[in-house]
Amino acid sequence: MDSRELLSMGDVSKRSGYAASALRFYESEGLISATRTPGGRRQFERNVLRRLAFIRAASNIGLTLDEVREELDRLPAGRVPNRADWQRITRHWRGRLDDQIAALERLRDGLDSCIGCGCLSLQRCQMTNSGDWMATTDAAPGAANLPALLRRPHQFR
Amino acid sequence: MDSRELLSMGDVSKRSGYAASALRFYESEGLISATRTPGGRRQFERNVLRRLAFIRAASNIGLTLDEVREELDRLPAGRVPNRADWQRITRHWRGRLDDQIAALERLRDGLDSCIGCGCLSLQRCQMTNSGDWMATTDAAPGAANLPALLRRPHQFR
DNA sequence: CCTTGATCTCAAGTTAACTTTAACTTTAAC
């Protein structure tokens, strides 16, 4: 552990591409860690760059920070992640991507059938997913059952 | 225009599946409109249900409310949308879906090549997209150039 | 010693799309 290899905030920010404010935020959230100089400034170990690359990749896949934290927590404590670790994770990510792709394709197919069927009034249209909105009965409101993965994060629902 | 066919807040809420608060919000945003009773309560015309189905569908596709408003504004003013209107819109939506699917597939392919290449240390990994993060030079930080459509709405970037 | 630039902390702001709360008012029913 040669202590001459510690990185400053500026170093890590430049090299990771993350703003200093984001790094502070990630530290406050427990996603990364840093020691302090006597004067109170952060000193990052080199491996924080690996963690940040991991975080960047996971975010690109679409994980929330909470999920990223879980993934990071499940990584081996002391050692560097090995091939098996990495494969477990990428399999998980791949599954998520496949799900998202499948959901979008279902939507697209629904749209296509909609174009073809000529339901101009949107009655019974696959895209609206509230089958009863034109009904005269007071059935329960249709569930909003479209791909959750794709929704922009709403309030609770 | 027989005035006996107006719908109350509760009617529209039940039939559209939207909460009353959402309907008030949509009205305040100019997405839907309503007249008022002498007492001040909203009276919706029946065609608001069609508009709401449209809004629901567009939201499912991933449009923001601003975009939905634009689409609605571009719909014919007086007449009911015809097949050509509907086709123009669904073509637009289909294009968006295709873009999103393509972006996800690129991500998935990147992941696959990553699994295969064994770059366990995440160096030069396709998924991180900040090619220089391990470099010793102070190059500009890598652009976050992954599919914008997929990103959860961040701050500005 | 002084200036400059990098950092620090803590609180508040940002965006989207609504929801929640508080305090009333209408309307319909009994």
Next chain:
DNA sequence: GTTAAAGTTAAAGTTAACTTGAGATCAAGG
């Protein structure tokens, strides 16, 4: 005439992932 259900407004709250701003402090160079 009273009550309960449904509706109204305006303002503030919610979530995620950070950013911005204010007001210090640190560290290095001259």
